[in-house]
Amino acid sequence: MSSERSATAVDQLTPEQAEQELAQLASEIAEHDLSYHQNDAPTISDADYDALRRRNQDIEARFPNLVRADTPSEKVGATASSGFAKVQHAVPMLSLGNAFNDEDVHDFFGRVRRFLGLEDEEQIDVVAEPKIDGLSISLRYENGKFVMAATRGDGQEGENVTANVATMDEISETIAAAVPDVIEVRGEVYLGHAAFQAINEQRERDDEATFANPRNAAAGSLRQLDSTITAQRPLQMFAYAWGELAEPVAETQWEFLQALKRWGFPVNPLARICNNAEVAVAYHQEISELRADLDYDIDGIVYKVNRLDWQQRLGFVSRAPRWAIAHKFPAEKAQTVLQEITIQVGRTGALTPVANLAPITVGGVVVSRATLHNADEIERKGIREGDTVIIQRAGDVIPQVVEVLQDKRPDDSKPFLFPNHCPECGSLAVREPDEAVIRCTGGLICPAQKLERLKHFVSRQAFDIDGLGGKHIDAFQAEGLVNTPGDIFRLRENHEQLRKREGWGDKSVDNLLASIEQRRTIPLERFIYALGIRQVGQATGRQLALHYGSLVAWISAMQQATSERQNTPDEFKKAELVGDAFSGLCDIDGIGISMADDIVQFVGEPQNVAVIEDLAASLYVEDAAQPDTSSSEIAGKTVVFTGTLETISRAEAKATAEALGAKVTGSVSKKTDFVVIGADPGSKATKAKDLGVPVLSEEDWQTLIGG
Numbered sequence: 193m194s195s196e197r198s199a200t201a202v203d204q205l206t207p208e209q210a211e212q213e214l215a216q217l218a219s220e221i222a223e224h225d226l227s228y229h230q231n232d233a234p235t236i237s238d239a240d241y242d243a244l245r246r247r248n249q250d251i252e253a254r255f256p257n258l259v260r261a262d263t264p265s266e267k268v269g270a271t272a273s274s275g276f277a278k279v280q281h282a283v284p285m286l287s288l289g290n291a292f293n294d295e296d297v298h299d300f301f302g303r304v305r306r307f308l309g310l311e312d313e314e315q316i317d318v319v320a321e322p323k324i325d326g327l328s329i330s331l332r333y334e335n336g337k338f339v340m341a342a343t344r345g346d347g348q349e350g351e352n353v354t355a356n357v358a359t360m361d362e363i364s365e366t367i368a369a370a371v372p373d374v375i376e377v378r379g380e381v382y383l384g385h386a387a388f389q390a391i392n393e394q395r396e397r398d399d400e401a402t403f404a405n406p407r408n409a410a411a412g413s414l415r416q417l418d419s420t421i422t423a424q425r426p427l428q429m430f431a432y433a434w435g436e437l438a439e440p441v442a443e444t445q446w447e448f449l450q451a452l453k454r455w456g457f458p459v460n461p462l463a464r465i466c467n468n469a470e471v472a473v474a475y476h477q478e479i480s481e482l483r484a485d486l487d488y489d490i491d492g493i494v495y496k497v498n499r500l501d502w503q504q505r506l507g508f509v510s511r512a513p514r515w516a517i518a519h520k521f522p523a524e525k526a527q528t529v530l531q532e533i534t535i536q537v538g539r540t541g542a543l544t545p546v547a548n549l550a551p552i553t554v555g556g557v558v559v560s561r562a563t564l565h566n567a568d569e570i571e572r573k574g575i576r577e578g579d580t581v582i583i584q585r586a587g588d589v590i591p592q593v594v595e596v597l598q599d600k601r602p603d604d605s606k607p608f609l610f611p612n613h614c615p616e617c618g619s620l621a622v623r624e625p626d627e628a629v630i631r632c633t634g635g636l637i638c639p640a641q642k643l644e645r646l647k648h649f650v651s652r653q654a655f656d657i658d659g660l661g662g663k664h665i666d667a668f669q670a671e672g673l674v675n676t677p678g679d680i681f682r683l684r685e686n687h688e689q690l691r692k693r694e695g696w697g698d699k700s701v702d703n704l705l706a707s708i709e710q711r712r713t714i715p716l717e718r719f720i721y722a723l724g725i726r727q728v729g730q731a732t733g734r735q736l737a738l739h740y741g742s743l744v745a746w747i748s749a750m751q752q753a754t755s756e757r758q759n760t761p762d763e764f765k766k767a768e769l770v771g772d773a774f775s776g777l778c779d780i781d782g783i784g785i786s787m788a789d790d791i792v793q794f795v796g797e798p799q800n801v802a803v804i805e806d807l808a809a810s811l812y813v814e815d816a817a818q819p820d821t822s823s824s825e826i827a828g829k830t831v832v833f834t835g836t837l838e839t840i841s842r843a844e845a846k847a848t849a850e851a852l853g854a855k856v857t858g859s860v861s862k863k864t865d866f867v868v869i870g871a872d873p874g875s876k877a878t879k880a881k882d883l884g885v886p887v888l889s890e891e892d893w894q895t896l897i898g899g
């Protein structure tokens with residue numbers, strides 16, 4: 193599936209292309225996360241979404257040094273939507289990596305074996321169970337009493353949906369058995385097919401929009417602000433995991449499921465132990481044949497390493513545990529006509545082609561649009577307007593165009609000509625060398641870019657101004673009220689004009705102005721992210737904020753880097769040759785030359801500096817809080833592992849070091865604090881000695897980290 197995502201196979205990509213594509217994938221995936229998790233309104237199919245993530249994962253696997261600070265692999269879902277109180281999860285609610293075929297499952301077992309350093313004879317048991325297509329939920333019990341339920345949100349912070357969950361029949365208020373003082377039971381809330389159909393029939397009778405699928409209906413039901421409505425929806429749950437737990441209750445995943453059952457939680461009756469990859473794959477096949485007869489939607493099988501001590505050692509990598517994987521079912525397909533290709537202009541000027549399809553029902557959902565990603569994708573698949581195409585989706589709304597049926601092509605059809613001018617502002621649209629994206633060169637002259645930048649500025653992860661969404665920005669810009677981000681903070685001076693707007697009473701204006709005032713103080717990381725610099729996502733915003741500490745320090749370093757960059761010809765692009773400020777920027781974890789270039793280009797544009805200065809004059813941008821480095825000997829230190837480690841695998845050593853706050857890098861420089869050497873260390877050990885960097889044996893290292 194992944195090979196269909198882009199013109200170039202992953203093993204053929206040049207580093208430049210890979211870097212570019214990773215940037216594109218990061219922003220695309222972030223957008224989809226937002227529509228899916230926050231607005232309950234996905235705009236692409238699950239299959240399409242998974243393909244994007246997989247492509248990202250494949251490129252990252254081949255180019256580990258290009259993994260971005262804001263890599264989608266690190267993120268789960270989107271931040272909590274307003275309307276519910278926010279809840280910090282004591283233990284993050286994470287996501288799962290995906291396997292799309294049997295080989296991926298074998299690879300998973302292989303990775304577990306290598307990470308744990310297990311002999312070939314050692315059996316790896318996994319618990320396999322259906323992956324429920326619902327919403328994850330965390331239920332907190334204190335002294336056996338139900339005290340709180342939270343949705344996943346972005347994995348760190350969810351929404352408090354206690355009142356709604358309390359209406360669910362399957363969730364008891366008290367646990368009759370003896371349980372630890374604090375337990376958080378996690379699982380999936382879903383709606384059965386019969387219930388889903390009944391709800392939609394009722395909505396049709398009431399002339400209300402129907403839900404696209406059971407998952408959306410379950411989400412809509414659980415996130416009702418009025419819990420009496422939730423009470424009318426027969427939501428169900430399967431429990432499968434835990435969050436905070438005052439004391440351990442099991443030694444294996446399987447025993448934990450048995451404990452859940454004893455405590456009265458619904459556990460999926462199809463769960464089973466599989467003792468190797470072949471057995472797991474056979475289980476996947478067996479359940480896929482059962483799938484149509486189940487009363488609930490499932491979209492794959494989840495395998496979890498059974499031994500909890502192994503789970504503990506395997507730990508997590510970015511957004512997902514190393515000890516579990518979701519083995520997805522293949523996508524559903526259908527045939528339709530691609531009526532028109534339209535072009536959307538994004539915040540950074542990227543022109544994205546969109547396929548407008550003759551509406552068609554695939555697996556119970558009507559779909560009418562699909563993104564075509566870029567010009568290469570259109571050319572590679574040979575897509576033309578008027579073509580009959582095969583589309584596919586798995587579980588959700590908008591599909592992917594898989595192939596064109598050439599024999600159904602109309603006689604008068606012509607290849608699609610990608611515009612060489614921006615359809616919004618008429619500026620030249622260009623494709624930079626090695627870029628898949630064609631961009632409008634209009635910058636802030638282009639109304640579409642300007643508008644998208646403003647929308648990004650007020651979006652949830654950025655300034656998150658309550659009551660000021662994309663639609664308001666559209667209207668305010670059209671009315672000349674808001675042209676630049678700084679204008680938002682001048683709206684109070686235009687309050688008379690606001691009050692005259694149709695449908696806006698004093699109360700709504702006062703509320704809006706109050707929420708704008710609340711955002712006059714903003715953390716540096718959000719401020720940087722809100723600027724909408726190409727490739728700079730939330731994680732990079734955070735990295736930059738942590739590194740530079742204050743707005744003044746960041747801007748002056750960026751201006752210095754900009755002038756260094758402007759004075760260095762492209763052929764000397766290597767970070768160190770450009771200058772100290774530029775190389776300092778490139779040294780930040782996850783920031784490569786291409787991202788650094790985008791940042792300095794942004795700061796190099798007088799219009800952008802004007803926007804920043806304008807904002808700085810009316811806002812208080814908070815300095816970044818530095819992390820507490822007191823707790824661990826190696827927090828904040830840069831470590832390089834080299835040679836063959838004997839007591840643990842390289843991956844486990846790296847994970848442990850990172851968990852203790854260290855940064856693990858691949859090459860030795862004068863910034864390296866320690867080099868840990870195993871057997872046959874090679875040139876890195878020599879380089880460390882030359883540079884006077886302390887060299888530790890594996891044993892010294894174990895002593896240093898206290899274990």
Ligand code: IVH
Pocket residue numbers: 285286287288321322323324325326327328379380432433494513516518
């Ligand atoms: S185990 C640490 N088991 O799938 C994560 N997840 O795509 C442990 N899901 O976030 C998750 N059925 O919301 C697990 N039987 C199952 C599941 C399941 C559905 C969801 C869950 C997770 C998402 C990842």
